[in-house]
Amino acid sequence: MIRILEEFGVRDKDFDALKTVGDHLAPDPTLPFRETNGARFCLDSDQGSISRLEFQPFVLSVKEDFVRHDSGKLRRFRGIGDNLQLNKAFHALLFFKYFIIRDVYVSPRPNLDMSSAKWVSTVFPTRTITTPDVLGEPALEGVHSDGVDHTMTSLLGSHNMTDDSAETFIHDMREDNAKRWNETNPAFLRGKFQHKKFLDTVLIVDHERKHSLSPVRAVDPRLRATRDVIIFFTRKPATKGHISYPYDSFNPHLEFPLNLNIPSPPTVAPTVALADTKKVAMADA
Template sequence: MLRLDLDTALAEINEIKARYTRDRAAFVKGEHLIEILSAFGSTPQSVAEFRKVSEGLPPDPTLDFRKARNGRFCLDTGAGTAYRTEFQPFILTTEEDFVRHDSGKVRRFAEIDANTQLNPTFQALLVFKHLVVDDIEIVQRPGLDYDLDKWICTAFHTRTTTDNEHTGEPALEGVHSDGVDHTMTVLLGSENMTDDSAVTRIHDMRERNATQWYDIDPELAIGQWQHRDFLDTILIVDHERKHSVSTIMRKDPTTSAQRDMLVLFTRKLTQPGHVSHEFDSVAPHPTLPMSVDLLTPARA
């Protein structure tokens, strides 16, 4: 793979940042992202190992067609570091534009393990996203503390499957937002999917929550992308653009289809009264420690 020096990688990130700032969403090809990540510690070996981290994921607590892990990271801009925080439950509500049968339910996911979080490619992804989103002006969500120089990044590692018993829905909730400031979705792998499976559509905020992808208002559709190759990535300003994802369909109906994703939700810490405030600890994880230097925009 082509390895980039730091200055070249930062120039590439600034070009992505400009598109993201202009359009409030951006797509990055995986092969391009791999080159950028090389400037932040990712290596050919860690990329090869990262392709395999989805094996052995445990069941999701509320979706029978999905397996999942979850982990939280504090991105401390003032200190210039990102670190793993202690286990926290997860909740997302209808008031945050997420309408599903488990909206408002406290969910407890299995934790992202050391095999994933200590991979240099995973750590480089944290740095990459931070450099893209940290100082962009956005519509602020109510109940978040924008005066703090800290972010919470919740990482979801998922495998969604369609087989004889289940239909895999990457976004069962239909049109939605994720209750955060910035969403980043990264493809880790897929098998046996049809060419029209798992298309991500971007919507104007006026689109009705929970509308399924096949019922959307075309006048409120802003665009669409599809994760096809390893590390293909979409970034979305979550409180300014909604999104939906189409169903996973099988190319060969005699075997299962699956899609492995890493999704990074980044938001400011909550204020008292926010539904997630009691789950917003920034204490380091006692048994799964991890920290990585952030090349913050000021230091860059």
């Protein structure tokens, strides 16, 4: 990932700044062990651009395979700031995801406009925190989907976290929602992945594979443990009947505007990595 992002002009100072994003997050509105900011972006194939969209509440429902105490509730996250929005490594992650997903067919979700040239990408830099009193859960909801076309997570860093923490398990869609990661049916397990190093990344075809995660556990249980990631949810625009339809504005963000021209994909060695990754994505789809 570092080699690929460097082809988009990312330098050491950009990577170093990205690693500190978790130090500037706000309390999550519904989870006591998490700090999270959020932002919405439009990935537009026709215009060849990525732009920031105005604030809208965020909501996921049981109908979208997301079963948790806050399913169906509107959640409002504090917006990301310039420390992330202006970071070239962050821009390159958006470009990377765009190039991977743009030509890959995925099983369509109900009430999404799959013919649109646009995607809504909702981005959540997130810190999961374990303390002597609270166990941090990257996925308290257990087995779930995220109500999107693609879910991508990239690791920014961790502190005092055990080597067996926060493992991602990939499940067949037949697996029951809300099951704990260690209570699932082995026959439905399709793979597992663990973010270990800076920018380790997984991209899931969200309507074709469910996923779950194990908790964040502390090496020294007397001290706080943290795990920082950026989550990129990407889906086609909602149509009438979708729970997010009233909150799917494509108006630009006036206070923190951003408009990026999507560059050409890398043309040297990392192009091979992009092509190989796309083959894997297509084979899995």
